[in-house]
Amino acid sequence: MIVYILCFTLxxxxxxxxxxxxxxIKIILSLGIMGYAVNLMIILFAYREGGSFAILVKDGIxxxxxxxxxQALILTSIVIELGITAMLVALSIRLFQKYKTFDxxxxxxxxx
Amino acid sequence: xxxxxxxxxxxxxxxxxxxxxGERDNxxxxxxxxxxxxxxxxxxxxxxxxxxxxxxYEMSGWKIPLTICLVxxxxxxxxxxxxxxxxxxxxxxxxxxxxxxxxxxxxxxLFMLLITGMNGVIATGDIFNLFVFxxxxxxxTYALVAFGGKAEEYEAAFKYAVMGSISSTLIxxxxxxxxxxxxTLTMANIAAILPTINPQVVFWVGAIFMAGFGLKAAIIPxxxxxxxxxxxAPAPISAMLSGVLIxxxxxxxxxxxxxNMFGGLSVFNNIFMVLGAISIMIGVLLALGxxxxxxxxxxxxxxxxxxxxxGFGLANTLGILGAVFHLLNHALFKSLLFYNAGSVEMVIxxxxxxxxxxxxxxxxxxxxxxxxxxxSIAGMPPFNGFFSKLIIIxxxxxxxxxxxxxxxxxxxLFTLASFMKVQRYGFRGKNKIEKSEKSISSMMKSAMxxxxxxxxxxxxxxxxxxxxxxxxxxxxxxxxxTGYIQxxxxx
Numbered sequence: 069m070i071v072y073i074l075c076f077t078l079x080x081x082x083x084x085x086x087x088x089x090x091x092x093i094k095i096i097l098s099l100g101i102m103g104y105a106v107n108l109m110i111i112l113f114a115y116r117e118g119g120s121f122a123i124l125v126k127d128g129i130x131x132x133x134x135x136x137x138x139q140a141l142i143l144t145s146i147v148i149e150l151g152i153t154a155m156l157v158a159l160s161i162r163l164f165q166k167y168k169t170f171d172x173x174x175x176x177x178x179x180x
Numbered sequence: 181x182x183x184x185x186x187x188x189x190x191x192x193x194x195x196x197x198x199x200x201x202g203e204r205d206n207x208x209x210x211x212x213x214x215x216x217x218x219x220x221x222x223x224x225x226x227x228x229x230x231x232x233x234x235x236x237y238e239m240s241g242w243k244i245p246l247t248i249c250l251v252x253x254x255x256x257x258x259x260x261x262x263x264x265x266x267x268x269x270x271x272x273x274x275x276x277x278x279x280x281x282x283x284x285x286x287x288x289x290l291f292m293l294l295i296t297g298m299n300g301v302i303a304t305g306d307i308f309n310l311f312v313f314x315x316x317x318x319x320x321t322y323a324l325v326a327f328g329g330k331a332e333e334y335e336a337a338f339k340y341a342v343m344g345s346i347s348s349t350l351i352x353x354x355x356x357x358x359x360x361x362x363x364t365l366t367m368a369n370i371a372a373i374l375p376t377i378n379p380q381v382v383f384w385v386g387a388i389f390m391a392g393f394g395l396k397a398a399i400i401p402x403x404x405x406x407x408x409x410x411x412x413a414p415a416p417i418s419a420m421l422s423g424v425l426i427x428x429x430x431x432x433x434x435x436x437x438x439x440n441m442f443g444g445l446s447v448f449n450n451i452f453m454v455l456g457a458i459s460i461m462i463g464v465l466l467a468l469g470x471x472x473x474x475x476x477x478x479x480x481x482x483x484x485x486x487x488x489x490x491g492f493g494l495a496n497t498l499g500i501l502g503a504v505f506h507l508l509n510h511a512l513f514k515s516l517l518f519y520n521a522g523s524v525e526m527v528i529x530x531x532x533x534x535x536x537x538x539x540x541x542x543x544x545x546x547x548x549x550x551x552x553x554x555x556s557i558a559g560m561p562p563f564n565g566f567f568s569k570l571i572i573i574x575x576x577x578x579x580x581x582x583x584x585x586x587x588x589x590x591x592x593l594f595t596l597a598s599f600m601k602v603q604r605y606g607f608r609g610k611n612k613i614e615k616s617e618k619s620i621s622s623m624m625k626s627a628m629x630x631x632x633x634x635x636x637x638x639x640x641x642x643x644x645x646x647x648x649x650x651x652x653x654x655x656x657x658x659x660x661x662t663g664y665i666q667x668x669x670x671x
Contacts, residue, residue, distance in 0.1 A: 166331035
């Protein structure tokens with residue numbers, strides 16, 4: 069149980085960072101932490117106590133194996149997160165070129 | 181068998197465009213137009229041949245629940261028609277509009293990826309696959325919002341990307357919990373298993389999905405990104421975002437999840453109603469104070485999505501009919517208004533309503549179609565917006581919520597007021613603008629005229645014999661709630 073609570077705490081840390089930090093890079097890192105927390109959570113859902121890896125055994129069914137599907141899901145989601153992070157970093161480079169700052173409170177030409 | 185092509189065609193077009201187009205955008209235009217026309221034809225054909233049936237396509241020969249399945253029923257067919265119709269007009273509008281920017285062929289590749297994502301979200305029957313397609317659509321949207329390359333556009337794209345990835349993470353979190361509770365990812369199987377397990381799961385996952393997909397749909401507490409992103413994007417992309425993206429990724433998925441998967445629980449319906457009512461009023465009040473044309477339209481998107489959510493939340497047949505009808509109507513007139521804003525910006529170079537004026541002389545087609553769209557969105561008969569709003573208001577009275585009916589009427593009056601402002605100060609203002617040498621192309625004009633004609637024609641969907649073949653099957657899918665399970669896995 070404690071691992072799930074820690075995992076959820078990690079998610080909350082990420083949300084807190086994304087909402088309160090003013091530096092663009094720190095916001096991007098916080099989003100990364102959020103993503104890791106969720107990935108870790110899904111991997112934990114697949115964990116079985118003493119389970120083996122999920123391949124077919126020679127005779128019959130491997131009764132106690134780790135659920136392999138969440139690992140496939142996590143691979144997909146890691147790739148997606150990579151793309152999003154790259155996009156955000158590219159945008160923040162452009163923002164720095166235009167505004168000469170990484171401070172999100174100074175980047176506010178749009179309002180109202 | 182049509183369904184996979186709705187995903188394959190735009191994906192193939194996107195990659196072909198990046199491969200074969202050089203400096204000029206001719207091949208990109210030809211390819212994307214071809215792809216989009218065939219997509220519209222396919223989606224129209226599949227919508228009218230589906231009727232009340234459900235078709236399931238199982239990928240790569242595996243059977244449910246091992247495979248990723250694509251599901252086509254009346255609801256997804258209807259959404260596919262809306263998406264591809266608006267996408268076609270948007271492409272027609274883009275051809276000369278996007279030549280203002282550098283390297284327009286990249287725009288077409290991204291546009292096709294956006295279509296792939298939206299078609300995939302609508303067609304899929306697997307909840308993780310839905311997440312992946314949603315990310316494809318969002319990804320290309322972030323790039324398209326920043327396409328103009330001005331400081332404001334990067335700012336809007338960054339805000340949108342941060343909000344979008346927070347909501348995507350929440351959605352992934354919810355999907356993870358659903359998977360651990362049900363051990364399946366096919367939406368129909370999840371819906372079949374959910375009633376047998378602890379009902380707490382539905383509430384927790386529902387809360388997470390309400391935040392995640394609510395952010396995509398820009399319902400009021402989650403709306404902050406929308407005015408920036410939708411007003412900073414190039415005009416045809418604003419039309420795609422306001423017209424279909426918030427509906428395909430937000431409203432459609434919410435209806436699928438909360439009605440077809442969770443079985444339309446009354447607690448979520450009440451949340452829908454309250455959030456919808458708040459969105460109607462706050463969206464329109466924020467819009468009243470705006471002088472930037474596109475920003476005003478973006479705030480109206482929040483308000484009109486409020487009507488749709490309110491209609492779904494009422495959860496009686498009339499309310500869902502009104503909501504589905506308003507979904508179509510809002511896509512038509514909001515896209516048209518964004519095209520109007522785009523052509524005004526292209527010719528006189530401003531979006532500020534105070535600096536516009538005398539547009540009836542300079543842009544007769546634009547100002548005429550903007551009149552049609554303004555009357556539609558304000559809910560004037562005989563245009564389509566009147567009928568859908570009327571149905572939602574009648575449904576609110578029928579469901580025993582006269583307060584919401586009054587609220588919707590009030591919101592509609594404010595909408596009328598703010599579009600009178602647009603017409604009075606903007607298109608028919610006192611400023612004498614000199615005739616500019618820039619002009620809008622005939623393709624842009626025809627895109628606007630098509631949508632203006634559709635704004636009038638679609639009000640015919642209310643006639644019973646036409647309604648029976650178009651809107652009623654869609655309403656039946658949503659009203660039937662967990663009948664979706666039988667339709668998908670009980671064949």
